[in-house]
Amino acid sequence: MNDSSNNNPLFNKNYGTPHNTPPFNLIRFEHFEPAIMEAIKRDNEFIERIVNNPETPTFDNTIGITTPDDMLERVTRIFFNLLSANTDDKYDALAQKLSPILTQHANDIIFNKQYFQRVKYVYELYNNGHGNNNAQQQRQLSNEESMLLRKAYEGFRRAGVELPQQEQDKLREIYSQLSILTLQFSQNLLKETKAFELHITDPKDIEGLTPTAIEAAACAAKEKGVDGWIITLNAPSYGPFMTYADNRDLRRQLYLAKNTLCCHGGQTDNREILRQIVNLRLEKAQLLGFKTYADFVLVERMAENPQKVYQLIDELFNAYIQPARHEVQEIEDFSHSIEGDDFKLQPWDFSYYSQKLRKQLFDIDSEMLRPYFELSKVRDGVFNLATRLYGITFKPNADIPVYHPDVEAYEVFDTDGSFLAVLYTDFYPREGKQSGAWMTSFKEQWMGRDENEGPTAPLKNSRPHVSLVMNFTKPSSTKPALLSLAEVETLLHEFGHALHGIFSNTHFASLSGTNVYWDFVELPSQLMENFAIQPEFLDTFARHYQTGQPLPKEYIDRIIASRNFNVAYACVRQLSFCLLDMAYYTINEPLHTDITLFEHQAWEKAILLTEVDGACMSTQFSHIFSGGYAAGYYSYKWAEVLDADAFAQFKKAGIFDHTTAQRFREEILSKGGTEDPMTLYRRFRQGEPTIQALLERNGILKDKQQQ
Numbered sequence: 001m002n003d004s005s006n007n008n009p010l011f012n013k014n015y016g017t018p019h020n021t022p023p024f025n026l027i028r029f030e031h032f033e034p035a036i037m038e039a040i041k042r043d044n045e046f047i048e049r050i051v052n053n054p055e056t057p058t059f060d061n062t063i064g065i066t067t068p069d070d071m072l073e074r075v076t077r078i079f080f081n082l083l084s085a086n087t088d089d090k091y092d093a094l095a096q097k098l099s100p101i102l103t104q105h106a107n108d109i110i111f112n113k114q115y116f117q118r119v120k121y122v123y124e125l126y127n128n129g130h131g132n133n134n135a136q137q138q139r140q141l142s143n144e145e146s147m148l149l150r151k152a153y154e155g156f157r158r159a160g161v162e163l164p165q166q167e168q169d170k171l172r173e174i175y176s177q178l179s180i181l182t183l184q185f186s187q188n189l190l191k192e193t194k195a196f197e198l199h200i201t202d203p204k205d206i207e208g209l210t211p212t213a214i215e216a217a218a219c220a221a222k223e224k225g226v227d228g229w230i231i232t233l234n235a236p237s238y239g240p241f242m243t244y245a246d247n248r249d250l251r252r253q254l255y256l257a258k259n260t261l262c263c264h265g266g267q268t269d270n271r272e273i274l275r276q277i278v279n280l281r282l283e284k285a286q287l288l289g290f291k292t293y294a295d296f297v298l299v300e301r302m303a304e305n306p307q308k309v310y311q312l313i314d315e316l317f318n319a320y321i322q323p324a325r326h327e328v329q330e331i332e333d334f335s336h337s338i339e340g341d342d343f344k345l346q347p348w349d350f351s352y353y354s355q356k357l358r359k360q361l362f363d364i365d366s367e368m369l370r371p372y373f374e375l376s377k378v379r380d381g382v383f384n385l386a387t388r389l390y391g392i393t394f395k396p397n398a399d400i401p402v403y404h405p406d407v408e409a410y411e412v413f414d415t416d417g418s419f420l421a422v423l424y425t426d427f428y429p430r431e432g433k434q435s436g437a438w439m440t441s442f443k444e445q446w447m448g449r450d451e452n453e454g455p456t457a458p459l460k461n462s463r464p465h466v467s468l469v470m471n472f473t474k475p476s477s478t479k480p481a482l483l484s485l486a487e488v489e490t491l492l493h494e495f496g497h498a499l500h501g502i503f504s505n506t507h508f509a510s511l512s513g514t515n516v517y518w519d520f521v522e523l524p525s526q527l528m529e530n531f532a533i534q535p536e537f538l539d540t541f542a543r544h545y546q547t548g549q550p551l552p553k554e555y556i557d558r559i560i561a562s563r564n565f566n567v568a569y570a571c572v573r574q575l576s577f578c579l580l581d582m583a584y585y586t587i588n589e590p591l592h593t594d595i596t597l598f599e600h601q602a603w604e605k606a607i608l609l610t611e612v613d614g615a616c617m618s619t620q621f622s623h624i625f626s627g628g629y630a631a632g633y634y635s636y637k638w639a640e641v642l643d644a645d646a647f648a649q650f651k652k653a654g655i656f657d658h659t660t661a662q663r664f665r666e667e668i669l670s671k672g673g674t675e676d677p678m679t680l681y682r683r684f685r686q687g688e689p690t691i692q693a694l695l696e697r698n699g700i701l702k703d704k705q706q707q
Contacts, residue, residue: 010035010078013069017401019422021409021465022078022442024401029090032079036098039072040105047109050118057118059126059141063149064508066448073509076102077442084440085469086404087432092187096180103179107172110159123153144674148508151673158296160288167287174284181277186626188268189619190434192261193233198241198254201228208246210367213237215476233258234429235436236473236487243351243366255348259612262619263595270619271595277625279590286588294585294631301632302519302677306586309634313578315691316571316637317606319700323568328608331357331566347609354566362562364555366484372555373488374545375427375472375481381541382495385531389661391415392502394423406430412502421445421502424467427481428474437470437490439497439525444509464513466501468494480545485559489532496528497521503669511673518632520677522639523646524669530647533563534655564699569608571698574637576606580617581624581633595619644694646685 009015009026017023053061083095109115126141126149141149156162160171199221200206206214206229216237217229224230231241231254238258245251262270278293285296294306303309332345335353345353359365383394393413400409406428412421424442429435443465449457470490475481483491500521501513514521531537535556542551583602584591591598599618600611623629646664653660667684681689695701 008035010075011038011071013071013074018397018399019411019419019463019465021400021422022403024403026401027078029094032075033094033098035075036072036079036102039075040101042069043072043105044108047112047115051112051114053118057121059122059139059145059149062118062122063152064145066446066508070509072105074443081440081442081467082403084434084438085426085467086430087190091432095183095187099179099183100176103176104172107175110156111161111168111172113161116156116161119149119152119156123149142507144507144511147674148511151510154300158288158300163287171284171287174280174287178277178280178284181273181280182626185262185270185273185277186434186622188262188270188273189622189626192268193435194431196233196257197224198231198250198257199226199228200231200250205247205250206245208244210240210244210370212367212370212473212479212482213240213244215479216240216473219474219476233261233435234471236429236471239351242348243355245352248349248352251348251352252346256612256614259347259615259617263614263616270625271616274618274621274625275591275595278584278587281585281630282587282590292586292588294582297585297631301517301635303634303638306582306631309578309582309631312634312638312641313575313582317575319691319695320568320571320575320698321606323700324572324608327566327569334360345609347612347615350609358562358565362558362565364558364562366486369485369551369555369559370482371544371546372542372551373483373485374543375475375483377541377543377545378483378488378491379425381537382491384540385537386495386499388656389658390499390503390665391658392420404430419463421463422465423498423502424465426467426469427472429471433469433471435471437468437494439466439468439494439501439514441466441501441513444515445501445504445506445512446509447507459507461505464501464504466498466513468498470494482545485532489529492528492532493525496525499528500524500669500672503665504672505670506672506674513672516673517677518628519635519638520642520681522636523642523681526636526639526643527646527664530643530650531655533559535560536655567698568700571637572606572608576603577617577621577623578634578637579603579606580621581629581631584618584624585631641691641694642681642689644697645689645692646681648693649685 008031009023010031014020015023050062050065055061079091079098080095083091087095126146160168163171200217206217209217214229217231220230220232220237221228231237233254238254241254242251262268281293285291285293288296290296290299292306294309298305298309303312328350331350331353334357335343335345335349338353338356355365386392386394392415394410395413397409397411400411400422402409402424404426407424407426410423410425411419412423414420441464443462445464446462447459448462449459468491470487472481472483472487497514504512506512509515535553538551538556543549544551580599580602583598595618596616599616618625624631624633629635650657650660663684668680671680692701
């Protein structure tokens with residue numbers, strides 16, 4: 001090890017920090033490349049030890065063996081999490097340099113025939129009865145070990161290790177290209193989002209905006225060193241402007257900026273990039289013996305195949321489309337009552353007139369509620385909800401290093417006082433941070449023994465380091481950060497993902513926490529959203545930030561009364577994204593069609609508003625092109641079916657019922673991906689899920705009966 005490695009904190013697995021959290025106070029940009037290259041070297045040595053082991057392959061010496069320090073996992077988690085939450089041009093350039101190297105390394109492992117032969121030998125011992133006496137000599141596997149074995153075996157096969165060398169070489173090339181293209185898609189989107197600013201200097205142009213939105217825009221301008229107000233395409237800025245700004249021309253300008261991202265031509269245009277991504281994924285699937293990429297993906301999902309996905313989409317579409325069209329007509333009629341019959345409602349008008357109609361019908365809007373949703377109080381309310389449900393507690397620890405001053409770190413303790421997890425919170429937008437909200441982890445949970453201990457030593461439960469990343473409106477010089485009800489739901493959603501990680505209690509990191517089927521991963525998050533409109537929950541924290549008065553009961557009543565306002569429109573809009581996703585990934589021939597035309601044809605039946613020339617969703621649809629939702633966006637709707645069905649159990653027993661929560665923790669949250677998700681769900685629910693609870697929650701059943 002050279003001198004530079006001695007000064008590189010990433011080389012040592014023992015950081016000397018609380019709970020061995022990443023030493024962000026010591027990590028510098030220049031540490032990452034040498035650490036990742038060293039980590040690849042160590043990983044190769046570890047694989048070689050497995051492959052060259054002269055002993056007969058067993059589960060313990062081939063599948064269940066873990067590296068004493070999985071340096072590559074440790075370092076790349078830090079690097080790629082920072083790439084999303086705190087990047088700059090240097091990090092972006094390094095990511096482009098390292099991604100093909102990391103892909104090449106992953107390919108070298110997954111195409112290692114000697115490694116696969118050992119895995120295959122163990123798999124066949126337990127699954128095909130081969131090996132006769134050897135099979136009897138090997139110990140029985142737990143459910144979790146059997147799942148890990150199956151995933152290891154299928155992982156090699158699904159990567160193409162059994163293909164002829166020429167086709168393997170082609171797959172290697174595809175994986176390398178995809179690693180570059182998906183990263184480029186994401187970086188292009190971030191660059192164009194950051195590049196746009198609507199600089200307003202005339203006070204007339206901010207008329208209609210709420211005081212919160214005006215102050216946030218003024219703060220943004222001040223940070224840029226200019227007078228007036230700056231509106232960006234980040235959600236806390238874009239959303240309020242589209243909802244409240246009276247200036248229709250500026251709403252149109254902002255809408256077009258947002259909905260034409262990365263389709264203007266030039267270096268950041270994503271149209272050709274996404275076409276290549278789609279075609280490479282199709283080629284990969286067909287090399288592996290599947291008709292379409294969706295067929296390939298869905299084998300490892302609860303849905304199983306494209307037909308079942310379309311069955312879900314159709315079932316929901318048929319239930320929601322007529323109510324959705326009725327909702328849009330109501331908004332259009334309302335706009336005519338204000339603007340006259342000649343007024344043509346456009347997409348940049350929909351949020352504006354929707355808000356006005358909602359206010360007229362229910363006398364409520366998000367700005368009336370903001371003063372009662374001060375961020376620190378909402379955070380405490382969410383933490384206390386977890387305490388009430390599960391008995392866990394949260395304690396801030398300023399000694400845990402963080403990667404930005406906005407970030408706070410908490411220790412999470414179980415009901416018996418034992419340490420459970422570290423939780424980071426990162427709430428505010430900034431330069432170099434992706435838009436949106438997400439949960440991630442710097443370390444997964446796992447169980448194992450110290451490398452210098454024997455096989456009879458007790459297992460150590462290594463607890464996770466989980467992070468919540470948001471883009472909420474920053475505090476100003478006169479106000480704390482005040483959330484909308486939708487942002488409260490967002491925090492609850494991501495916190496549900498966090499609980500999935502925090503409660504994990506598995507032996508293997510690759511099966512822990514949120515490492516589950518994509519169409520199951522949203523259940524814990526969407527379940528938590530249900531609490532946002534429960535009066536018993538709101539009563540625990542919703543206080544006016546100035547007066548301390550609780551959220552008035554009449555406001556809560558109005559929230560409940562208005563909760564299904566435009567719910568069918570929202571459902572059909574999300575189904576349109578599901579249709580677009582499935583259209584890209586159910587093609588069985590390469591995509592050559594114009595992207596905008598393809599998009600129009602894919603979701604035409606679900607489009608409720610006028611389509612605008614030049615607009616393109618696909619070029620910014622990062623979920624399916626640079627995220628993990630390719631042929632999987634339907635999972636949001638599937639999880640909504642599950643969460644409505646599951647929350648019906650909570651409501652039946654009482655929303656704070658500890659017994660129901662404990663069963664959810666034990667049967668779902670703690671299990672990760674150790675068992676088939678439908679098995680886990682049936683065990684919790686004691687029955688099969690149906691869409692009945694969702695239709696009832698959304699008022700669709702009642703609406704259909706009235707029609």
